[in-house]
Amino acid sequence: MKRISAQAVTKAVRDMCISANRYQPEDVKAAIKAGEAGEDSPTAKEVFRQLSENIDLAAGTGLPLCQDTGLAVLFVTLGQEVYVEGNLSEAINEGVRQGYGEGLLRKSACDPFSRKNTGDNTPAVIHYDIVPGEALRIAFMAKGGGAENMSRVMMLAPAEGWEGVKKFVLTRVAESRSNPCPPIIIGIGIGGTFEHSAKLAKLALMRKLDDVNPEPDLAAKEEELLGLVNRLGIGPMGLGGRHTALGLKILTSPCHIASFPLAVNIQCHSSRHEEVEL
Ligand code: SF4
Known part of the structure; x- marks a missing residue:
């Protein structure tokens, strides 16, 4: 004991x-740096540059x-x-x-x-x-409140399946536009019950941006949906660009035969989280 x-x-x-x-986690810092290089639009590049500058300023001054x-x-x-x-x-x-x-x-x-x-x-x-x-x-x-406010739980009909998930997530991100301070990170919880799906969605936000889902089917789904989200063109801070989201992570759990719980927890670019083991 x-x-x-x-x-x-x-x-x-x-x-x-x-x-x-x-201090931003290293994976988020790296994704923001890469975002600047991966944009064509000068405005989007400038937003990413300012986000990197903000990260350096916070680390250097101790300000949040x-x-x-x-x-x-x-x-x-x-x-x-x-x-x-x-x-x-x-x-x-x-x-x-x-x-x-x-x-x-x-x-x-x-x-x-x-x-x-x-x-x-x-x-x-x-x-x-x-x-x-x-x-x-x-x-x-x-x-933060801005991104949390854009999050939703939806009880899909089981027959809606993956197509229903994609439609709901894309609508949610499109309707959120600049409110959650993009580029966002999207945590998706599928299955369990109403409240369990929401917990899974938040837990998904704890995953590293550069990890790969160990289940190949889910890894493919994450890649597909992230691509579709980024094709919306909302871009950093909603000013247009290739990066609406830096990552999209899915966690699942078995659910009732009559249910398909789906939760979308949106995280802003300021993805502040840490872990410790005692
Ligand atoms: S960056 Fe995140 S925490 Fe800050 S105002 Fe935007 S949504 Fe809120």
Whole structure:
């Protein structure tokens, strides 16, 4: 049995909140650099150049990558042989509280009706998975409002299948236009239930941009749909270009025989996420 203190959890979450809001993951940085070279239009090239400059400025100054430092979303994978000394959820929320406070990050959490800010960016949205083993893995994502607002869940008829998925995703991206600050990353969850598909879609955004789906059929589907999305021509910041999306990732799960749940979680170019293992 491995023992982990609540303080260690809090510190890890605090550090990720600050660091993810300052430093883009290497795969996103590389995709943005490649985007500039891959555009023909001077406007699209200039947008990509400014995005790269913004990444360098944030890393150099310690200022956040974007003024919207997001709602804190955490995926916790808890090994059954781990004993956390203290309340795990409270330790995570304390980490968010400290990270957003000490990192001078904007607090975006508020009551949905009164719009009163909770003051410390808590409560975080925490998803738990229990697995065998002695490891505690925590993945943090700072999810901005602009891109999250463009996301949707749809219960397709089973007969709609892949064609239905493509139609829904393309319509969603086309209707979103510049709102989610493209170039976007698209997380797609297919299967499970209504809420499980949404969780899968968000989890898909944690995958690296340059990974290849281990299931060849899904890898082909990801490539096909990413190509179709980029043919929409919305381009970086909606100003036209070849790159509407930097990546498109699909996760699936078995579903009810009468259902075809489909969730599309849209992520802006400022894809701020990190993982740690304790
Ligand atoms: S969508 Fe992303 S880049 Fe745009 S304002 Fe929100 S967090 Fe910032």
